[in-house]
Amino acid sequence: MSMTFGRITLPAYTKLVSRRNSSGNVDRITGWLRADTLAATKVLRTELKGHEGHFIAITDSTDSDIDGFYTVNQVQVTSEAKTNSLQNTGLFEFDAAVEFHGRYSSTEIQSMLSMVDAAEDFSTTESFWWAPAIGAQAVDAGGATPVIVDRDGADGTISVATDMTAGTNPTWSIDPSNYYDGAVELYADGDTLRTGLEIPMDTTDWYISNGLMQVRAAAYQSTSDGRIQVRFHDGTSWSDWTSIYLRWAGTNNVPSWNFISVLVNTPEQVIVRLVRDAAESPFSTTAKHELDLTLRRGGRFVSGLYKFTGSAATHALQSTEIDTATRPGGTASYVYLDTNISGNRIVYGCPKDFTLSGLEIQLDSTSQHMPFWIGAEVDEPAGSGNQDADLAEQFVGQVAETVRPSRR
Amino acid sequence: MAIREVYQGPGSFTVEMGVATPHLMSTVARGGYLVITPQYMGDPRGFTNSSLLAAAKYTGIVLETIWTDGILTLEGAGLDWLLGDLDGIGPSGNCNYSSDTISTVISLDSGVGIIPAGAFTIGSTITGSGTYTANHPPEETVKEVITQVMASFGNHYKISPNGEINTEATTGNTVYKSTPTVVFVRNNWGSDAMWTGVPVDRLTSKYSIREWLSSSNVDIYGLQDGLIYRVDNSDAAVTRTIGGAEALIQEVRTTYAHLGDSTSVGDMVYIFDPGSGFEGDTLIKFRGQWLKPARHRIREYSWPVTDGMGVYYRPQGSSITISDWIDLTQTTQRVPAATATASLKALEFTITEAS
Numbered sequence: 001m002s003m004t005f006g007r008i009t010l011p012a013y014t015k016l017v018s019r020r021n022s023s024g025n026v027d028r029i030t031g032w033l034r035a036d037t038l039a040a041t042k043v044l045r046t047e048l049k050g051h052e053g054h055f056i057a058i059t060d061s062t063d064s065d066i067d068g069f070y071t072v073n074q075v076q077v078t079s080e081a082k083t084n085s086l087q088n089t090g091l092f093e094f095d096a097a098v099e100f101h102g103r104y105s106s107t108e109i110q111s112m113l114s115m116v117d118a119a120e121d122f123s124t125t126e127s128f129w130w131a132p133a134i135g136a137q138a139v140d141a142g143g144a145t146p147v148i149v150d151r152d153g154a155d156g157t158i159s160v161a162t163d164m165t166a167g168t169n170p171t172w173s174i175d176p177s178n179y180y181d182g183a184v185e186l187y188a189d190g191d192t193l194r195t196g197l198e199i200p201m202d203t204t205d206w207y208i209s210n211g212l213m214q215v216r217a218a219a220y221q222s223t224s225d226g227r228i229q230v231r232f233h234d235g236t237s238w239s240d241w242t243s244i245y246l247r248w249a250g251t252n253n254v255p256s257w258n259f260i261s262v263l264v265n266t267p268e269q270v271i272v273r274l275v276r277d278a279a280e281s282p283f284s285t286t287a288k289h290e291l292d293l294t295l296r297r298g299g300r301f302v303s304g305l306y307k308f309t310g311s312a313a314t315h316a317l318q319s320t321e322i323d324t325a326t327r328p329g330g331t332a333s334y335v336y337l338d339t340n341i342s343g344n345r346i347v348y349g350c351p352k353d354f355t356l357s358g359l360e361i362q363l364d365s366t367s368q369h370m371p372f373w374i375g376a377e378v379d380e381p382a383g384s385g386n387q388d389a390d391l392a393e394q395f396v397g398q399v400a401e402t403v404r405p406s407r408r
Numbered sequence: 409m410a411i412r413e414v415y416q417g418p419g420s421f422t423v424e425m426g427v428a429t430p431h432l433m434s435t436v437a438r439g440g441y442l443v444i445t446p447q448y449m450g451d452p453r454g455f456t457n458s459s460l461l462a463a464a465k466y467t468g469i470v471l472e473t474i475w476t477d478g479i480l481t482l483e484g485a486g487l488d489w490l491l492g493d494l495d496g497i498g499p500s501g502n503c504n505y506s507s508d509t510i511s512t513v514i515s516l517d518s519g520v521g522i523i524p525a526g527a528f529t530i531g532s533t534i535t536g537s538g539t540y541t542a543n544h545p546p547e548e549t550v551k552e553v554i555t556q557v558m559a560s561f562g563n564h565y566k567i568s569p570n571g572e573i574n575t576e577a578t579t580g581n582t583v584y585k586s587t588p589t590v591v592f593v594r595n596n597w598g599s600d601a602m603w604t605g606v607p608v609d610r611l612t613s614k615y616s617i618r619e620w621l622s623s624s625n626v627d628i629y630g631l632q633d634g635l636i637y638r639v640d641n642s643d644a645a646v647t648r649t650i651g652g653a654e655a656l657i658q659e660v661r662t663t664y665a666h667l668g669d670s671t672s673v674g675d676m677v678y679i680f681d682p683g684s685g686f687e688g689d690t691l692i693k694f695r696g697q698w699l700k701p702a703r704h705r706i707r708e709y710s711w712p713v714t715d716g717m718g719v720y721y722r723p724q725g726s727s728i729t730i731s732d733w734i735d736l737t738q739t740t741q742r743v744p745a746a747t748a749t750a751s752l753k754a755l756e757f758t759i760t761e762a763s
Binding site for chain 2: 053054055108118264266292294305307351369371405407408
């Protein structure tokens with residue numbers, strides 16, 4: 001018997017109290033946390049707490065009656081030292097209070113979307129885009145008629161609605177067991193899927209995946225060396241990793257990151273923040289580098305925002321491949337590598353005016369920050385909506401999402 | 409810990425920061441702006457001033473910063489406050505109009521209008537039938553003038569989070585939703601192809617002395633005469649705006665997640681709960697039932713800052729760039745939308761405003 005509780009699998013619960021009152025169903029699940037190792041059990045403890053306040057899907061292998069959508073109201077884990085007990089060191093007793101919203105057939109999910117144009121020096125037409133979970137049905141975008149683009153990835157084919165009308169808050173439905181298909185996932189601490197924001201993380205041991213692409217910090221001899229690495233899935237296999245350096249003032253690679261924290265960690269999007277100090281020569285000592293990375297469900301690019309708190313400079317982005325790059329039309333807001341990697345055209349761009357020299361795109365005017373994006377036209381030449389120019393439009397069409405359940 | 413938006417009023421907000429935000433003392437100050445987006449957009453520097461403000465759900469002015477045991481609380485009011493506060497203090501509405509149209513009156517005071525330039529911009533919807541004639545002395549605030557102008561045209565106005573002001577007749581459906589899209593019910597709530605059905609936790613009906621007196625009520629001897637209603641200038645204006653037909657303050661309490669962004673202050677909504685007296689005349693088809701809900705305008709809407717919203721501080725200044733914005737999202741105390749309470753206040757509306 002096992003229960004899928006949001007993004008984790010609870011090995012066993014001992015008691016499920018189902019209660020209904022005037023404001024709805026409030027269920028309480030209690031039991032013992034136990035994984036293969038003590039360390040894994042501790043991960044479960046953090047994970048369970050990370051679900052607090054979240055809208056989640058619950059499925060149970062032996063009691064499908066409880067399959068459905070819930071909000072986690074409260075979670076408590078009691079760790080008790082006890083020799084010769086479970087795992088020989090202690091007991092982990094959990095107690096979760098969840099509110100039932102509805103089952104597969106009775107729950108409609110609404111994606112609340114904020115659509116904002118990214119600031120840019122080019123005149124790219126924005127394309128606001130959004131993707132529900134893989135397998136979503138009865139998708140209703142109101143009166144809007146977005147253009148649907150299919151993308152093959154590790155979790156299957158995800159349908160992405162592009163060219164969305166601003167102000168659209170679409171509704172959709174999904175089987176609870178498929179709710180996390182195509183979701184953005186944050187892995188840390190040795191390939192462990194992590195939930196919530198309070199995660200013990202190492203700057204070298206993490207990656208974000210949405211099934212279509214993955215992004216991570218590159219590590220050289222187990223130390224983060226500051227590069228950002230990405231790879232892409234074409235429905236069959238993952239491509240090779242490719243690396244991009246942030247170049248402070250266009251002259252020095254930003255080296256290893258000191259800290260990583262999680263700003264947002266939902267199935268719709270993950271935002272992580274990397275920070276390092278600027279103490280190393282030749283950087284000044286009273287400033288820091290900060291990098292926010294955002295990956296959304298259904299996206300084939302990662303959005304980045306590099307910030308340097310010292311004096312403004314002409315920052316840059318540079319691929320580390322041995323290759324040449326092309327800037328379409330000589331003036332586009334992005335460049336691509338001339339040699340495809342695993343059949344994919346690697347694209348990176350910046351919404352501020354920049355100059356391409358070699359593989360480096362460098363800001364034309366000094367600034368304390370540099371927004372950028374790294375993506376790929378997978379299996380180049382790709383169809384409409386998946387081409388390099390389409391990705392540039394989708395970067396400008398920035399969307400943030402929260403979801404809310406509703407009864408059908 | 410909530411934002412209280414008031415229909416054609418300043419309202420108020422109280423937003424509490426978490427612990428460990430000491431660097432805010434020097435940067436977040438009175439006179440700056442609190443900007444809340446419905447979803448967290450990330451670091452503001454990827455956007456522009458105008459695009460973020462256009463996407464905002466709320467903009468307020470920080471009027472008080474309170475430090476309690478090292479925790480910062482921001483308090484303030486909505487942009488309407490810049491027209492003049494409810495005590496009659498604010499920019500002077502000194503102006504003379506003679507048979508002028510609404511677009512002459514509701515234009516920037518850098519020209520012939522009464523709207524303070526710099527604080528506001530004029531939106532695309534400035535309509536109203538008839539003309540306006542009045543002389544307003546310097547001691548009247550813009551707020552007092554605009555209230556009388558609205559009453560004269562049978563209009564109402566809205567100030568968007570980006571400072572844009574729009575006005576139309578109270579029967580219009582552009583500035584505020586005159587045709588409800590939300591139905592508050594006790595049972596059988598949920599989505600519908602036509603409606604958003606929102607469950608109600610609590611319904612309150614309340615009388616105040618003003619409503620009592622303006623609705624021709626009688627005392628325990630069956631007499632009206634013993635009760636004299638004192639009306640001052642601003643009260644008279646308020647009474648005119650809502651047609652003098654107010655009777656009850658209705659308060660609806662629900663869970664924020666159920667409501668989402670499906671309605672906002674000033675919109676008309678349906679409330680159906682016949683057992684509590686919420687029943688009207690219009691027949692609607694809602695989730696397989698035929699209902700006759702009461703129709704109310706949301707006069708006040710209090711909502712919490714929930715997980716997933718973006719909270720930003722925009723300093724005051726003449727040349728603010730997006731780099732000056734401060735992202736307060738991570739330090740603001742937010743609550744889960746699923747459990748947070750939202751409440752709406754409405755007034756019974758029985759006058760012919762119904763479309």
